[in-house]
Amino acid sequence: MNIKKPPIHRIVAHGMTVLVIEDHSLPIIDFALLVRKGAGHDPVGKAGLLHIYLDMLLRGSAGLSHNEFAMRVERIGSDLDTAIGLEAAGFRGACLRQHADETMSLLQQAMSSPSMDQNSFQQLCQEYCENLRTERDEDDAVADLWMTDSLYEGHPFARGTGGLYKDIANLSLDDVIACGTDFLSCPDVVFAIAGDVTAERALAWSKDLSCIFSSGHENNRTVISNVVMHEGSHVCVIDRPGRNQAQLRLGFLHDACMGDAGLAFWLGCVAFAGTFSSPFCAEIRDKRGWSYTANGGTRRWSRFPVPLVLRSAPKVSDLRDCTLLELELLKDFCTEGPRAEHIEAARSYVLGRYPFELVNGADLLHPMIDLELLGRPIEELFDLPQRFACLDVENVSATVRDYARSDAFVLTIVAPRSEVSPWIDDLGARIAYHRHDEGLDRN
Amino acid sequence: MDIENQGKDWAKRASKRSGQAIAYIASAPFSPQLAAWKFRLANGLRVILASREGCPVFAYQTWYGVGSRDEDPGRTGMAHFFEHLMFKGTKRFPTGVFDREMEKRGSQTNAATWVDWTYYTQALASSGDNLRTVIDFESDRMTGLILDENTFRSELDVVKNERRMAVDSSPSGELQEKLYALAFQTHPYQWPTLGSMSHLESACIDDLEAFYHRFYVPNNATVVIAGGVDPEEALSMISEAYGQIASVSIERRAYEQEPMQVEPRFAQIARQTASPILSVAYKSAALGTSEHLKQELLGELAGAGDTARLYQRLVLDEGIASDVHTFVTPFADPGLFEVSVSLVPDADVHEATEMIQEELEALAAGVSADEYDKVQNSTEMEMVEAFRDIEQLAESLGHHETSLNDFSRAFSHIHEVRGISRDQLEMTAKSTFVINRRTTMVCLPEADV
Known part of the structure; x- marks a missing residue:
């Protein structure tokens, strides 16, 4: 392990939490400045607003044009980019040690005095809309988009983080400026730095950055509505004429995402579909050769229900059989729980993999931020091996049975509709058909 | 001790320990904390070590000097297809044992093939007998692979599905493939590493076995270890495991360099x-x-x-x-x-x-x-x-x-x-x-x- 000192956890002005991880093995520094306000907080009809606001901060500031500001960053080889999640957003970056002061100064400048130029805003919106168009060219991206939409039906999380075409087309610069005022008054801000840095230097930077957050107050904490876990199963078919291969996503939402139940469920998912030797991969890929990709997983921690998603891409002529087998495997997983030998194999894999989470300071940066934003003690990261080692096999299996919801599965298929419609009704689920470019107005 | 003498010292000690000749070839520094050394066994196997003291993990990669440019123009995709088959069983370890053993130790096995090379990679914690185990498996599959009709057929379907996903269902993937076919009219870079579907469909075990014996030989391979390992111990274990494998004269297909393009x-x-x-x-x-x-x-x-x-x-x-x-x-x-x-x-x-x-x-x-x-x-x-x-x-x-x-x-x-x-x-x-x-x-x- 390159990290010679334990992580430092400090609080400075305006309630900003500062995490410093010293790692002097290489002359590089990684950093992230995140606020507990994400794309999930975008108002209805303005999906994509926060991401656009953050991008606008990098499009010119303090008398510098977009190009001039970008050149200041790129000239010193630094990375400075937006970071957008459903629940938190901000910036992340990296720089060489000798350019750290300048990089932090540029970050501060971007956030404190953005140009908010109308032309840049229009250009940015156009880029967003074009990116939303082109991502529909790849079937796996289309499958992921619709799977998320179906799982979180009606909830802001259904929109993902990239925004919606129709919403972005209707945004104004005033919307963006108002979003910024709201963002900078959020009370929960985390500034994390890892690498060739001392705590004193990091705290000096954090002091400058914390001044930007004007009036962090409890009242400015925006709440995301609860995720409703829908009853019954739902099939979403996205028509892609002419394809000889389908994209298949199968899964469900669950709320085993905190504490020991969360760890147990996550381990159960690794046992089921997280490795090449797992039963899901063995049945779909190795035994039958039905798909190049055959895997699945869920998130280890979250404040909201999260999905278990299985992913595969069978050729169209195998699609029916592959779907039926996946449903059978999923049902078996949910009702019987993962087998003891698979849980032990997954535990061994996870424990063997654990040292990779601690090699460099940068490896620790984002897991620590995640825990901080979840309000969990950072030390949990270091307790993981003991907690996984202590999980009882029967308890893991029982947790899966308790939280899994095979009677509320969501199935998303991207394929020619004509290849799906003859048999999909037999599944007895609610079915919706869509065009692959639905929601995009080409004119 | 400077890094050159350090390398010579490791080679000398490891040779004595394993009873096999290990030649120090060269060394190169990157920073005060990072350097790499190159060694060679008598059978031609090259070994690159980038040891990092105190690092809790290591990467183990086996690189073979064979890629899609070495293929017969009428049998494209063989290098990549064969890469998949390398994960099937050997005389010592039946199908599945390798993946299970690596996963038990926290490593997902993986590999990649491109125009000039193919490589296999594992990353493991530096603890216990992980290094010895991965050396055992990798040296074993350099010579002991067994191909049977069932695994051949199911893996062929996997590879065809990989091609469908990366090319047939991906406009940008297909565009890329066609760009190379248009830009190169003589050189083997004109054909895709994933191969053509018709060539994959006509692939047979005999061709792939011949491919294996021709290219998967120690004098066409480089073992790279980076991270937290003891260099002397690593060299010693490698020479014990690979030292007995005979070198083989490699016959490569001759090909012409691409002539100068003279019009758009x-x-x-x-x-x-x-x-x-x-x-x-x-x-x-x-x-x-x-x-x-x-x-x-x-x-x-x-x-x-x-x-x-x-x-x-x-x-x-x-x-x-x-x-x-x-x-x-x-x-x-x-x-x-x-x-x-x-x-x-x-x-x-x-x-x-x-x-x-x-x-x-x-x-x-x-x-x-x-x-x-x-x-x-x-x-x-x-x-x-x-x-x-x-x-x-x-x-x-x-x-x-x-x-x-x-x-x-x-x-x-x-x-x-x-x-x-x-x-x-x-x-x-x-x-x-x-x-x-x-x-x-x-x-x-x-x-x-």
Whole structure:
């Protein structure tokens, strides 16, 4: 392990939490400045607003044009980019040690005095809309988009983080400026730095950055509505004429995402579909050769229900059989729980993999931020091996049975509709058909 | 002790311990904390070590000097298909044992095939007998692979599905494949590493067994270990495990170098895309040459970041594209300088191509001081970022050793970049971005055709 000192956890002005991880093995520094306000907080009809606001901060500031500001960053080889999640957003970056002061100064400048130029805003919106168009060219991206939409039906999380075409087309610069005022008054801000840095230097930077957050107050904490876990199963078919291969996503939402139940469920998912030797991969890929990709997983921690998603891409002529087998495997997983030998194999894999989470300071940066934003003690990261080692096999299996919801599965298929419609009704689920470019107005 | 004597000392001690001859070949420093050493066994197996004291993990990679350029033109895709079959059983370890044993120890097995090489990779904790175990498995499958009809058939389906996903269902994947077929008319880089579907369908076990015995031999392989291992112990274990494997004379298919392109080439396809996709490519120099390095830096100036010239012109100034990327192939033989553009729906592809040409030619007229700083500093940043990850470190060493027979180029890259002047970049721009050496492929939305 390159990290010679334990992580430092400090609080400075305006309630900003500062995490410093010293790692002097290489002359590089990684950093992230995140606020507990994400794309999930975008108002209805303005999906994509926060991401656009953050991008606008990098499009010119303090008398510098977009190009001039970008050149200041790129000239010193630094990375400075937006970071957008459903629940938190901000910036992340990296720089060489000798350019750290300048990089932090540029970050501060971007956030404190953005140009908010109308032309840049229009250009940015156009880029967003074009990116939303082109991502529909790849079937796996289309499958992921619709799977998320179906799982979180009606909830802001259904929109993902990239925004919606129709919403972005209707945004104004005033919307963006108002979003910024709201963002900078959020009370929960985390500034994390890892690498060739001392705590004193990091705290000096954090002091400058914390001044930007004007009036962090409890009242400015925006709440995301609860995720409703829908009853019954739902099939979403996205028509892609002419394809000889389908994209298949199968899964469900669950709320085993905190504490020991969360760890147990996550381990159960690794046992089921997280490795090449797992039963899901063995049945779909190795035994039958039905798909190049055959895997699945869920998130280890979250404040909201999260999905278990299985992913595969069978050729169209195998699609029916592959779907039926996946449903059978999923049902078996949910009702019987993962087998003891698979849980032990997954535990061994996870424990063997654990040292990779601690090699460099940068490896620790984002897991620590995640825990901080979840309000969990950072030390949990270091307790993981003991907690996984202590999980009882029967308890893991029982947790899966308790939280899994095979009677509320969501199935998303991207394929020619004509290849799906003859048999999909037999599944007895609610079915919706869509065009692959639905929601995009080409004119 | 300096690093050269350190390497000689390890080789001497490991030779004594294993009873096998291990020759020290060379060493190269990157920083006070990072260096790499090259050794060779009597059977020709090369070993690259980048030991990092105190690192809790290590990467173990086995690189074979065989890629799709070594294939028979009538049997494309064999190198990649064979890579998949290497995960099947051997005489000692039945199918599945290797994956299960590696996963039990926290490693997901993986591999990659490209035009010049194939490599296999594992990353494990430095504790226990992980190193000995991975050496045991990797040395075993260098000679002991067994191919049977069932595993052959199911894996063939997997590989065909990989091709369907990466090419048949992906407009950008298909465009890329067609770009190479158009740009190269003699050289094997013209065919895809994934192979053609008809060649895959006609593949047979006998061909693949012959491929295995021809190329999977110690004198065509390099073992790379990066991270927390004891170098003397690692060398000793490797020589014990691999030392008895006989070297084999390798017969490579002769092929001609691509002749100079003398006129621009253009082709288009129509697929289900939202907007046109444009690929413009110029012939680039081979990896390891000074010209190649300069072309990489020009690629950075043209296509990386918000200040990139093509992004500024096509996306910001003209509004005819949403995204622009550049890529210079790191191939052992001369390859391509690629520009990939996502155009907006109504953009004129010919107009866009001419704008790309203008911007690239403008690089020959002058590179600013800021741009020069950008490529120097971003190269250093990318290298430091890459080398803190032991798998990327091993990959860079293995790639340079296998492609150039010189692992040290992975480290000397930054010094070579520091030695390039703005004038030299401008001269390379002038000689590279020549219309007669340009190949253009376009994918138009079906609805527009």
